[in-house]
Amino acid sequence: MIETRDLTKMYGELYALNRLNLKLQRGDVYGFIGPNGAGKTTTMRILATLLNPTWGEASVCGYSIYNNAKEIRRMTGYMPDFFGVYDDMKVIEYLEFFAAAYRINGPARRKKCDEVLELVDLGYKRDALVTSLSRGMTQRLGLARVLLHDPQVLLLDEPASGLDPRARIEMRSLLKELRKMGKTILVSSHILPELADICNKIGIIERGQLLFDGDVQTAIDQVRQRTVYLIAVADGKNTQAKESIESHPDILMVEERPEEGFLRVTLNDRVTDASFLVDLLLRQRFRLKMFKEEEIDLEDVFLGITKGITN
Numbered sequence: 001m002i003e004t005r006d007l008t009k010m011y012g013e014l015y016a017l018n019r020l021n022l023k024l025q026r027g028d029v030y031g032f033i034g035p036n037g038a039g040k041t042t043t044m045r046i047l048a049t050l051l052n053p054t055w056g057e058a059s060v061c062g063y064s065i066y067n068n069a070k071e072i073r074r075m076t077g078y079m080p081d082f083f084g085v086y087d088d089m090k091v092i093e094y095l096e097f098f099a100a101a102y103r104i105n106g107p108a109r110r111k112k113c114d115e116v117l118e119l120v121d122l123g124y125k126r127d128a129l130v131t132s133l134s135r136g137m138t139q140r141l142g143l144a145r146v147l148l149h150d151p152q153v154l155l156l157d158e159p160a161s162g163l164d165p166r167a168r169i170e171m172r173s174l175l176k177e178l179r180k181m182g183k184t185i186l187v188s189s190h191i192l193p194e195l196a197d198i199c200n201k202i203g204i205i206e207r208g209q210l211l212f213d214g215d216v217q218t219a220i221d222q223v224r225q226r227t228v229y230l231i232a233v234a235d236g237k238n239t240q241a242k243e244s245i246e247s248h249p250d251i252l253m254v255e256e257r258p259e260e261g262f263l264r265v266t267l268n269d270r271v272t273d274a275s276f277l278v279d280l281l282l283r284q285r286f287r288l289k290m291f292k293e294e295e296i297d298l299e300d301v302f303l304g305i306t307k308g309i310t311n
Contacts, residue, residue, distance in 0.1 A: 001184040007056035016042045018208040031195035032188040034205035040188040044155045048078035077146030081158035087131035102149040116144040136167025156187040192298035223304035228294040232262040234287035
């Protein structure tokens with residue numbers, strides 16, 4: 001559905017994109033991750049045929065960005081991170097205006113507007129002025145607008161930007177619903193745990209270069225060097241437990257975290273089974289309060305792969 005080959009964009013001597021290679025299949029939800037200035041918005045604007053690359057190739061739904069801009073725009077819905085709305089219109093008027101621009105006419109226009117309003121849960125606001133909407137509602141209205149022509153591909157640039165926690169939850173639920181509808185979605189966001197929840201693939205980009213392209217678990221495995229367990233025992237005996245296990249040949253290091261109330265136990269390379277720790281502690285009559293593998297989330301992956309450098 002989306003493919004780029006050595007896609008490059010330069011501004012003078014600066015590489016906004018440097019030989020970007022992406023491939024999204026139908027139904028993929030691809031999380032595009034990177035610091036400000038990494039090239040995410042540039043990529044989306046090129047795919048939406050709003051910006052020409054310096055060189056390289058890109059296609060959407062099989063159409064080249066160079067020769068088939070009209071076809072791509074019919075198949076694509078692009079939602080920028082900041083977009084203007086007509087404040088003096090009612091919500092339904094706003095959508096009907098854009099539906100008319102997509103040449104959706106007659107009874108089909110009102111029907112389609114009502115459908116997308118229900119999809120984004122704004123049906124009860126159909127007669128409200130756009131200026132009266134909250135930030136989260138405005139974001140959902142913007143998404144409703146790009147869904148009017150039923151695009152196969154959605155390019156969503158920071159759709160949860162500036163939203164409060166409840167509005168982010170609502171946006172995440174909406175993206176999950178779009179995923180169930182079979183849409184192919186390229187979505188960028190700085191709220192990384194939420195991307196892990198909705199995306200089957202992620203790409204990490206920095207200074208215009210794609211550093212990682214794959215599924216979330218593969219990214220976690222790439223960052224995780226050794227297996228780490230968090231352990232706590234009853235009766236405040238973490239120090240004694242530390243002394244009992246730290247000499248075991250399969251343990252690299254034991255750190256006591258008194259302010260957090262647990263031990264952080266790092267196993268040696270190629271050691272992943274920590275059941276020996278349970279046996280050891282129970283034999284020495286320690287009572288376990290907590291025993292779990294330390295989780296690595298998408299924020300850890302991002303920090304582990306990127307260097308914090310922006311263009």
